[in-house]
Amino acid sequence: MEKGIPIVISAPSGCGKDTILEQLFKINDNLVYSVSATTRAPREGEVDGQSYYFHTRESFEKMIADNEVLEYTEYCGNYYGTPKKAVEDMLAAGKDVILKIEVEGAMNIKKIFDECVLIFVLPPSIAELERRLRKRGSETEETIAARIKQARTELEFADKFDYLVVNGALEKAVEDVNTVILSEKMAAKRNAELLDMVKNS
Amino acid sequence: MEKGIPIVISAPSGCGKDTILEQLFKINDNLVYSVSATTRAPREGEVDGQSYYFHTRESFEKMIADNEVLEYTEYCGNYYGTPKKAVEDMLAAGKDVILKIEVEGAMNIKKIFDECVLIFVLPPSIAELERRLRKRGSETEETIAARIKQARTELEFADKFDYLVVNGALEKAVEDVNTVILSEKMAAKRNAELLDMVKNS
Numbered sequence: 001m002e003k004g005i006p007i008v009i010s011a012p013s014g015c016g017k018d019t020i021l022e023q024l025f026k027i028n029d030n031l032v033y034s035v036s037a038t039t040r041a042p043r044e045g046e047v048d049g050q051s052y053y054f055h056t057r058e059s060f061e062k063m064i065a066d067n068e069v070l071e072y073t074e075y076c077g078n079y080y081g082t083p084k085k086a087v088e089d090m091l092a093a094g095k096d097v098i099l100k101i102e103v104e105g106a107m108n109i110k111k112i113f114d115e116c117v118l119i120f121v122l123p124p125s126i127a128e129l130e131r132r133l134r135k136r137g138s139e140t141e142e143t144i145a146a147r148i149k150q151a152r153t154e155l156e157f158a159d160k161f162d163y164l165v166v167n168g169a170l171e172k173a174v175e176d177v178n179t180v181i182l183s184e185k186m187a188a189k190r191n192a193e194l195l196d197m198v199k200n201s
Numbered sequence: 202m203e204k205g206i207p208i209v210i211s212a213p214s215g216c217g218k219d220t221i222l223e224q225l226f227k228i229n230d231n232l233v234y235s236v237s238a239t240t241r242a243p244r245e246g247e248v249d250g251q252s253y254y255f256h257t258r259e260s261f262e263k264m265i266a267d268n269e270v271l272e273y274t275e276y277c278g279n280y281y282g283t284p285k286k287a288v289e290d291m292l293a294a295g296k297d298v299i300l301k302i303e304v305e306g307a308m309n310i311k312k313i314f315d316e317c318v319l320i321f322v323l324p325p326s327i328a329e330l331e332r333r334l335r336k337r338g339s340e341t342e343e344t345i346a347a348r349i350k351q352a353r354t355e356l357e358f359a360d361k362f363d364y365l366v367v368n369g370a371l372e373k374a375v376e377d378v379n380t381v382i383l384s385e386k387m388a389a390k391r392n393a394e395l396l397d398m399v400k401n402s
Contacts, residue, residue, distance in 0.1 A: 120389070122395075122396070122399050123399065124399070125398075125399055126399065126400075126402045127402055128402075152400070155396070155399065155400050156400075158389065158396055159389055159390075159393070159396060160389075162388065162389060163384070163387045163388055163389060164387055164388075164389050164392050166395070166399075176383075179380055179383050179384050179387070180387060182377075182380050182384070183380050183381045183383070183384030183385070186365055186366060186377060186380070186381060187363065187364055187365075188321070188360055188362050188363060188364055188365050189360075191365050192360070194323075194365065195356070195360060195365060198323050198324065198325070198326055198367075199327075199353070199356050201326035201327045201328055201329075
């Protein structure tokens with residue numbers, strides 16, 4: 001069986017990445033989501049290995065030391081990271097693994113998985129992104145300005161990604177991300193076994 | 202406007218490449234077909250610039266000398282080739298250009314258009330290819346054996362292509378080729394203008 005593909009999806013905040021992923025899982029049943037590891041305490045109803053892999057600070061630091069996390073950050077005194085083994089197991093099982101990683105962190109994944117596919121979700125325009133952030137109603141003008149500034153910084157990395165998907169209309173964006181994934185499944189470099197099978201048939 | 206993509210489709214004889222293309226043009230209206238140039242005489246009903254670009258031997262040889270053909274072959278005393286200018290004009294107009302080129306010739310196109318996409322259409326198996334060739338009823342056992350031998354030679358080039366599409370069921374193969382094309386339209390390297398537009402919005 002051919003290995004699955006690590007698929008990194010990154011986007012500035014407000015570009016609708018989570019909504020796209022939610023819909024994407026409904027139309028592509030070979031996708032799995034990479035569950036993050038964290039040292040924060042489980043909240044009510046959270047299941048280990050589903051919401052997160054819950055770790056003590058010691059065991060998380062051991063994972064880091066043993067090179068068992070793909071990438072990690074520390075936020076509000078807790079570690080958050082992507083466990084390497086879980087991702088590798090899913091890939092070996094032929095599943096395509098969605099890695100939701102912030103834009104700058106995505107650049108490091110290519111060094112670990114050179115076969116990975118990097119998808120950057122773009123807003124149709126900065127003005128539209130601003131309108132969407134404002135529409136939430138929950139953000140102060142200051143936060144909106146900070147997010148727009150951050151989005152501009154992140155857009156500077158977009159040309160380092162493999163694909164750009166514009167989230168104008170949600171349904172189209174979901175279809176576009178899926179098109180990229182289905183197309184990558186047909187890449188010759190990912191189908192050595194198939195080719196051998198045909199040659200030897 | 203972003204430039205179109207040169208798309209090379211190659212396949213061993215009997216893999217259903219022509220049927221796939223016929224259906225593909227019905228579902229993708231940004232595709233155009235690269236019309237070949239030839240020195241053979243027009244047949245009744247053939248229109249210059251539609252069936253072929255008809256040339257005298259002298260003007261065809263001048264095109265070759267002036268590096269105006271992407272690739273050419275001589276067959277039954279007549280030249281057949283792909284005129285560079287027509288393809289470049291269509292690409293500049295944003296159209297994706299289908300180039301139907303034999304497997305070994307496809308390898309040279311990448312040197313001319315490094316932005317091109319190479320798609321290899323595979324049979325599900327050699328046994329199935331043989332069955333299809335035999336089903337035509339028009340081929341001798343000798344011809345079938347020769348075609349199978351040729352197919353095996355061509356399959357050795359398949360891993361040099363960008364994508365492999367298996368023609369098992371026609372409709373699926375047509376969809377697969379279109380998926381590859383639509384995905385390539387989203388490649389970051391092909392969308393510098395889009396990215397600039399969003400950045401400066």
